[in-house]
Amino acid sequence: MTQAAPDDLLKVAEIACDAAVKAGAEFADALAERGRDLSVSVEKNAIASTDARLRASISVRTFVAGGTGWWSASTTSEEAAREAGLRAAELAQAAESDPDFVSLVTPAPYPRVEGLYDEKLASLGAPDVASWITQNIDSALGVAADAVVSGEADAHWREYALANSLGVQAAQRTTYASVYTQVVLRRDGDVGSFYEWDSARKLTDFAPADLGAKTAGEAARYLGSRTIKTATMPVVLGPLASRAIFLGLCAAASAEDVQRKRSFLVAKKDEAIASEHVTLVDDPLVPGGLWSSRFDGDGFPHRRVTLVERGRLRTYLHSNYTAKKSGEANTGHATRVGIAPTNIRPALGQRTAAEIIGEVEDGIYVVLGHPSPDTASGQISALVDAGFRIEKGELTYPLKSTMVAGHALEWLRNVDAVSSDYREEPGLILPTVRIRSVRVASGD
Amino acid sequence: MPVGGVLLDGSSNMDRDAIKQQLERVRDAAIQRKVDFAEVRCASVAHSALVLQDGRADRLGAGKRAGMGVRVLSKGAWGFASTESLGESDWLASLEDAIGMATVSATRLDEPVILPDIPGVVDDVRTSFEIDPTSVSLDRKLAAVRGYEEASGRSARESVANLMTGYNDAHQIEIACNTRGALVSSETVRTLVWHAITAQNGTIRQRAREVRAGQAGFEIVEQTPAKELSVKAAERAVSLLSAPPAPAGKLPAVFHPSIAGLLVHEALGHNTEADAVLAGQSILDGRLGTKIAAECITVVDDSNIPGSWGSYQYDSEGTPGCRRVLVDKGTLKGFLHSLETAGKMGVEPTGSARADGFAHRPIVRMSNTMILPGQSSLEDLIADIDLGILLRAGQWGYVWCEKGQYTCHAGEGVMIRNGQLAEQVRNVSVSGLVLETLANALDVSRDFELKMPGNCGKDGQGMPVNGGGPYVKVREIVVGGQA
DSSP: OOOOOHHHHHHHHHHHHHHHHHTTOSEEEEEEEEEEEEEEEEETTEEEEEEEEEEEEEEEEEEETTEEEEEEESOOOHHHHHHHHHHHHHHHHHSOOOTTOOOOOOOOOOOOOOSSOOHHHHTOOHHHHHHHHHHHHHHHHHHOTTOEEEEEEEEEEEEEEEEETTSOEEEEEEEEEEEEEEEEEEETTEEEEEEEEEEESSGGGOOOTTHHHHHHHHHHHTTTOBOOOOEEEEEEEOHHHHHHHHHHHHHHTBHHHHHTTOSTTTTOTTSBOSOTTOOEEEOTTSTTOTTOOSBOTTSOBOOOEEEEETTEEOOOBOOHHHHHHHTOOOOSOBOSSSBOOOOEEEOOOSSOHHHHHHTOSEEEEEEEEOOOOOTTTOEEEEEEEEEEEEETTEEEEEBOSOEEEEEHHHHHHTEEEEEEEEEEETTEEEEEEEEEEEEEEOOO | OOOSSOEEOSSOEEOHHHHHHHHHHHHHHHHHTTOSEEEEEEEEEEEEEEEEETTEEEEEEEEEEEEEEEEEEETTEEEEEEESOOOHHHHHHHHHHHHHHHHHHGGGOSSOOOOOOOOOOEEEEEOOOSSOGGGSOHHHHHHHHHHHHHHHHHHHGGGEEEEEEEEEEEEEEEEEEETTSOEEEEEEEEEEEEEEEEEEETTEEEEEEEEEEESSOTHHHHTSOGGGTHHHHHHHHHHHHTOOOOOEEEEEEEEOHHHHHHHIIIIIGGGGBHHHHHTTOOTTTTOTTSBOSOTTOOEEEETTOTTOTTOOSBOTTSOBOOEEEEEETTEEOOOBOOHHHHHHHTSOOOSOEEOSSTTSOOEEOOSEEEEOOOSBOHHHHHTTOSEEEEEEEEEEEEEETTTTEEEEEEEEEEEEETTEEEEEEOOEEEEEEHHHHHHTEEEEEEEEEOOOOEEEEETTEEEEEEEEEEEEEEEEEEEEOOO
16 A cells, blocks of 8 residues: 655645635635555444545635535545635625634644554555454354354555645544444344454554454343333433433533523533533543544534533633634644544443442443433433343343433433543543433333 | 536546447447456536525535446456546556456355346437426526525414524436447436425424425426425424433334335335345345235235436446346345346346446346235224324434334324324334335325435435335334424
C-alpha cells in the first residue's frame, strides 16, 4: 500500500481555499482526505465477501457575511479542489447572511496525540483481516457447536488535511481495526443471541481472538427470556447501555442545539443536572483513543474538557461558531457538519458493578439498548435489547419485550451509583451505572 | 449546480456512452481472467441542499460523487473493490483487487456460490419527473421553503422555540454491466422537503418533524401544501406540550398507517430478506408456506410504484424490479432475492439487490413495503376497545431479526377509551415480537397511506425505502410510556 504524505492533501485543501477566496468568499476552509478500507464479512460461519475500498474526497466551506456555502466531491485532484472552492463560494454568496458568524479559527499550536496511526495496521492485507474473523468463528464453535456466527472484520487507514483562509494547516493520519461478531443459538424452539466487538487504532490495543467464544457464551445466557410485570424499579445500566445515556446527554449539550433552543439543557449551565455521582470528562487527547485527534472539524486544537462535575453542567460543547456567538470558550467539538463529543470518560465510583447489582432487591440489568433521550424534550422510551431480571441481588433470567422510560434529567438525578470497575475501549471508560427509580414496561 | 446525464470526475466530463464502453472493457478483462461472474458498476450522484433556520437560509450546499465498484465471483467466492477514480487503469486495478479479495473469501467458504443462468438485460431507463430540480432557481426553492416555515410559525405562534426547514434533491446515475450480458443504465431524480419544529411552554419542549419525499422533481414541493407538512408538524408539537405521558404496559393498540409502515418494514420486511434467511438470522427461516400472521395481513414489496421514494426499475444487478407478495392472507409466500439468494433457494430473483452507490456491493433490500388495506373504517377498529392506544406519526424503529424483537417510535399517541378516541399522549416507543404481533392483528382499515420515506440502514449501506399500510388493530403491544 502506498502512503503519500498528507502534505499533498494540505496543498489540495489550500488550493480549494484560495479558489474560494478568489471567487469572493470572505473565509474558506477545506478538508481533503483519502483512505482505504478492507472488510471481510461473515454469514453463517463462512466468509460472504471480502471488500476493498479506496476513498478520496474534498469538502469546502465558504462564508460570505456569515452565510455558508459548502461543496463536496469524491476526488482530491487539484482541478476538483479549484472547482470545489469556486462552487462553494458561489453558494455562500447566494446564502443569506448570518450576523452571528464572526470568523474562522486562527492558527494555533496543536497538541501531540500518540497512537492514532499504526504502520503495521496500515500495511495489513485482506488475509490478515480475514484471520481475525475466522478465528472468531472457530472460537465460537469451540464453545457452542451449534453457533451461527455472523460479523465483520475491518481495517482502515485514513489521512486528511485541513486548511483555512486564515492560515490554519492541520493534518493527521489514523488507522482503525475492528471486529464485530454476532452469535445466534437456536435450541428447542428458543433463540439466544448476542453481539460483541473489539476495536482499536493500533494492533497492540487489539485482541479480537477470543471474541467469538465470549459472544457464544453470552448468547447462551439469553435462552429462556421472559417478560416481567410493568413496575417502577431500579435499573442498572451495564457498560454498553450506560454509554447511551451519557452520549444522549452530550448530544443535548451541543451549544448549537442550546442556542437554537431545541435542547432540554437550555439554561442549565452551572446547574445541577445529575446526582453528585456523575462527572463526565471529554478527552480527545487520550493516546490511541477511538475518538482522539489533534484538532476538531474547524481546525481548532483539541483539549480535555470537564462537561459535568459532580452533577453540575460546567459547559456546553462548542464549535468555533457557537463559541464566538455566545462569547464562551471554544471547547473544540466541531465536526464538519455539527458538534459531537469525543472520548467520554465518566468518573468512577467506589463499588464494583457486582456490588452495585448485589444491592438491588428487585430491578433489571440492561446489557444492550439505546436509552438515549430526545434532545429537545429529554424523554426516554427505549427497548431493552438484551438484559436480565435482578432479584435479591442476583441476575436471574433474561428479558424480552421490556422497555424503559422516563426523562433524562430525572434519570441523571436518580443515578445512585457508578461502578469502580469498567469496560475499557481505547480512549473510552464504560462503567456500570445504577438509576434508583425507572418506569419499566413489559408483557406480564 | 446538479448535472443531468453526465458523469463527472472533477477534471473531465465523460458521457454515458464512453462510460458504458469503459465498463464493457473492464467486464471483458474480467472474462479474460476467467472469473465465474463479474459485475462492473459506475455510479454518480449530484446533490444540492438548503436549510432555512429561524428565518435565515444561511446554509446552502451541493456536491457530486462518482466512482466504480467491481464485484467478482471466482471459484465460488465473492470479492469486491471500488475506487473513486473514473480512469480506466484504476478500474482495471480494482478488478485485480476484487479478484484478490475473492481469493481471500475462498479460504473460508460454506458452499460455492452458483448464480442462476439468467441472461442479462440491456436497457436505459430514467424516472419521470415534471420539474427538473436543476432548472429551478434558488430563489424559487427558497420561496417555497420559506412558505413552509412561515406557515409553521403562524400556526405555533408564541410556542415556537426553533424552526428548521430543509430541501434536498439528488440526481443519480447507475450503470451496471455484467458477464451475463447485462448493461443497464438507470437515471433517478429524488427530491425531499422536511420541516422540524421545537415548541416550548416554560421548561417543556416538544419536537415534531414531517417529511415529503419522492422519486420526483421539484413538483413534489409544489404539490405539498404547508398544511400537510409544516403546519401538521407545528400542530402536533404544540398539542404535545400539554399532553400527558403515555402509559406503560401491555395495551390493545391501533397503528396509524405510518406506524404500520414502520412495523411492516422493521418487524417483517427485514426478516423476508433472503440473505438474512440464508445467514440463519431470520425468524422466517423454514416457515415458507406456513401461516405467520393473521388472515387480515397481506404484505407486498413493490419497487414499481411510480414516484414513490423506494421505487426503481432495475436493481443494482440489472434485474428488473417487481411487485412481490411476501405474505398473502397470513401465509408466508416468498422472500426478497438477489441473484445469489435466488440461486441458492432455486427461485426467480425478485430484483431486490441494491447497492448504496459504487462503493458497496449489492445486498438484498426492500423497496416500497406495505400491508394491503381491508374493508373496515378506523371507527370500526376502535369500537370495541375499552382501553387502548392509537399510535400515530411513525418516526423510527429497528429489529433484532434472529429473535424477531422489534421496536417502533411513534411521534404521538391518542388514548382509546370506551370505543372512542380520547386524550392525546406524548411520543412513545412500543415493542413486541414480530410473529406475536402479526398473529395478534385483528383487523385492518380501508384507509391506506404509503408515506414513510426513509433511508434504511443495513450493513453500513443506506437505501431509500418507503413503507405504509392501513390502520392496523392488534390485540396488545408493550407500550414504553412513563405513566
